[in-house]
Amino acid sequence: MRRITIPIGPQHPLLKEPVSFLLDVEGEQVLDSVLRLGYVHRGIERLAQERSYVQIVHLVERVCGICSHVHTTTYCKAVESLMGLEVPERGVYLRALLCELERIHSHMLWLGVLAMNMGFDTVFMYAWRDREIVLDMMEDLSGGRVSHAVNVIGGVRIDLDEEQRKDMLARLAQLEQQVLRAKNVVEHERSLRARTEGIGILTPEQAKQYCVVGPVARASGLDMDLRRDMPHLPYSELDFEVITHDAGDVWARTLVRVLETVESVHLCRQILENLPDGPVSVRAKRRAPEGEAITRTEAPRGEVIYYVRGDGSESPARLKIRTPTLTTLITLPEQLRNVAVADVSVVLSGVDLCIACADR
């Protein structure tokens, strides 16, 4: 049979962001693939060297269109440790609250995208409808649905009053019901399972070898989650479970993400119920001293790492961002070997790529 090359991207209905895969196809079988990146490179790290520490908060918020808050959180933590600032507990809790809301938002968005890419529009519609609940919550909290601009160096710029807190708890209950329904579908719907089971398998060894992080690693049986492994407030005081699965296929990733969403709802509830009193931020200086800081945070897609080097001026000498998508991207040629053309969409959706994060 003749071998043909099918281009997936940089523009393709399957992709929400520009990235390119050249699939080497024989019949319906993908033999090999070539990955090309860099279509949304914006030079954010270089730009950061020209901006002041305060301005960079808004710059790194635009690294990702979905997990924007995690990026600013990680950046602020790095600068705070450089400046030796201690964020008040209430500020830490509110940061974590938004991180968890963002995780719910990201996972539900992803479930919808996966469902749509396998031609299951119903799940897509419901997942995105229910995601509105969490978007509304974030909007009420911060004024923004996706970009919140909540973090400042030294804490957060928002606070909750008692009424808002009760209102959010009520909405969380509603959200939990919907997430549990999605979980039911993922666990039992047969056509969904038929399309995702045994597809895009990463063994634990492969996952380790490629340094895969986040839900993809957890679905391959690697028990890792920074929220638990690197004890810090508020997670060290909250009760939650790290979800893992042994199968390593797209179905396992789906299940892990959906169950994680349930856990995140629980976490949000615990945060809201145990919210400490006090101020939400401390005042920060404009300049950071010489030195360097590395911080890591568990983003919806896995570990985000920020490295900041200060030289005593108003802007950093170097800012380095590493996002979880980079690690999953390099596993894709492996996952795309000897799969059917129809499974390409499932594999690519299954790992939850964030190209904007990876390209920066």
Place this chain on the structure above:
Amino acid sequence: MAFGDVGAALVAWFLYPGFLFLFACAWAFEWFDRLTIARSQARVGPPWFQPLADLIKLLAKEDLMPTGTKEVLAAGLPMLALASSLTAVLYVPIAGRAALSFEGDLIVVLFLLSLPALCYFLAGRVTGGVYSLLGGNRSLLQYFSYEVPFMIALSGPAILGGSWSIAQIAQHQDATGWGLLVQPLGFLLAIIGLIGKLKRDPLDIPKAKSEMVAGSLTEYSGRKLALWHLAMNVQAVVGVFLLVNAFMGGQSFHQPLLNGVGFALRSLLIVFALSGSSVLYARLRIDQLANLGWRVLAPLGLLQILVILGIGR
């Protein structure tokens, strides 16, 4: 030829059961289908004139083809697909009356309903481009998977009715009751076959958006694409009418108007079944469909035939 004859022929050609009636049915079905799907997916759905508006919009759009495409062939294929569906409807009784009928017209209709599949495959070939090519190949693979169960399923009513004429199969059910009651399995297979034929969710494998962009029709635009959509919609109408006649009886009342309403309701019931399967299932992979077609559906169809033969004796 007398003037009256010409007038009657013109009416039959353009109004009923010709173009206008069929197009109206096609748009009504499409709207009903889209509305049903939208409502089950917690959406509002389109207004009633949306299918017509879509057509007009497409007609007004620029018609572009990649260089190297054989324009005549590319334009001729949707016409042929549309023409074959329009011809097929002549033999399918609508509310108990068929424009034409002879012994064996079921076979002709099945053949005419298969022609669009061939046109679709060729469309992928003549327009070039990898998505079109692969979509076309897939449509052919899909054709071989659903067509056999579909034909087996439709031979059930023929055996039961003792005739290969659709009109007589429908009439036979006046006395015995809906064929659906005796052959639920056959009806199910026919529905699945029809979904495959129309390339609807969850069997929209040849035009799967996330893989094939739009399959064979990727390079089509403007008027030619509008013609394709029309051809597909008319094919859906003929398919639905065929199933109503084969499985849900013919003329139940002696009042033409009541008959018309009854026929419309039964047709909508089948459209509803099609919409329901779109809502409920994820798209199958082509190998999964081939497995389903040959390992499950075809044997089930044969089983149904055996049951019918047993009843017949």
